[in-house]
Amino acid sequence: MDETALIASAQKGDLDAFNRLVLAYQDSLYNAALRILGEEDQAADATQNAFLSAFRGLSRYRGGSFKAWLLRTLTNACYDELRRQKRRPTTPLLPETEEDEEQESPRWLADTSMNPEEKMEAAELEHAIQHCLNALPVEFRAVVVLTDLQGLDYAEVAAAIRSPLGTIKSRLARARLRLRECLQDFWELLPAAFRLKSEARP
Template sequence: MPDPQAPSLITPPDIDDSQLVEQAVNGDVNAFNGLVLRYQDRVYSIAYRIMGEPDGAADMTQDAFINAFRKLETYRGGSFIGWMGRIVTNTCYDELRKRKRRPQTAFDDLPGGDADDGPPIASDSITPEEAAQRSDLQQAIADCIRALNDDQRVVMVLCDIENQSYQEIAEIMNLNMGTVKSRLSRARVAVRNCLQAVQELLPPEFRLGDEG
């Protein structure tokens, strides 16, 4: 496995992913390290949302790149991050299923997490107070997603955050699309109900008490 922390490696922006993959398949370790450096933040972000805590996300990110390196010859072009996203999702989901078979559940005693571990909030022309409210809402959403059971959380992350199709999610999780839709619906209801504890941060249409 190439070292993701390889020093002084700079990937020229004009080299596209398919070229780097081809070079890596032909034994160029620096080419694969270039892919790691190019996408490690995005892959970590996916892993963090699924695993719910930074240490697990870091482990799954490393494992996902190891798995990707072993499967490079199966890459057939197109979006590399889309291909990589499926690998990291499968890696995380496999780990969650393993944890379910252990005496302690996967999310016992998880730390609360930190909004800074997720992607930053868009910085447009907003006041400091509005920025603080957005940050609080982002943290509340992350906490509510983290509180979902594993299956619901994975489906919600894949659909609502990573914009995967029902078909793609069904293939990743080895489910039929009806089950995917059912889990997603339950996850959305659970998160919406969870967020009622911070109604003052929500848009009016999400405040259950304001209906009617």
Template sequence: MDEAELIERSRRGDLGAFNALVVAYQDRVYNLCLRMLGSPQAAEDASQEAFLSAYRNVAQMRGPSVRSWLFRIASNTCIDELRRRRRQPQLSLERPAPGGDSERPLEVADPAAGPEQLALRGELGEALQGELLRLPPDQRLAVVLCDVEGLSYDEIAASMGSSIGTVKSRISRGRARLREALRARPELFGDLVRPTEGSGYAG
């Protein structure tokens, strides 16, 4: 059964079809929530809430692809959580120490790299994730959808409910802030290509 048929059956109330869509997209939705929120537990909670919201509003699902629709719901869920945190700041005792496996930092590993290069790239991935969490939420979301999830400008605009011009501006500003932050930490790059003015993160 292709995705278009799963969407149509889901809209008619077929729970099995909707569950198939959940299985297809649960990892990507979780990954988006993790990049936005920084905590595995918060990402798990947000992704579950996003899918519950999607199920409650499944009749509104449109188009040949469900990805942008699900990402928009997940994005809104994360933004709501970030707003709640600002209103009620609290220390999470569940968040693992930086560098733990469950943090799942941005991956920049090369299978052909030696141990020293792999170590540097692991540190770089952790630094990227840390700097992502310092970006304003709108810039963070745009950068994640573009550079991590690989969405087109049209898809990002649909996911964020923004114009393409606004999306491009947020990506540009977010990348610029990441480059500036990483330039201040040259030890992360070793022999790797350092961030340049015309690049995204590095190279």
């Protein structure tokens, strides 16, 4: 069965058909969620929620790229996830563990900038890029992830995050520049091919 047929029977309520679509797109959606949210558990939650609401709202799908439509649902799920996270912070108030012992370094006292261990962790390019993505405002992150990672075109991105085309263009340009600036700090990690000839080592 091809994608169109699967979508058609999923629209009639066939869960098995929809699940075959899920299997085909779950990696894409999970990756997008991971890069937008920067955290694996949240990314998994957002992906699951996105598929759930996609199935429920499948009647609203009117042709076009199904992947773009799914990514649009995913972006919404990511925004929801971020809102939920903001609404119920999970940090315990008292600096005590479950055994009533005083915790030595409560999480909320930690320095949010990168500590030496995190820097070690970021010694991999992937972590460095994720770190720089996380430093972007979420609207910028969503645009750059959908365009450069998922390969959507401007119109699809505009539909996905419900913003005008002009906004997408300017956000994308700024996000790319800011990412570039951020990545300068990880200069030695960048593969040689990505380095500028004119760039001097810091």
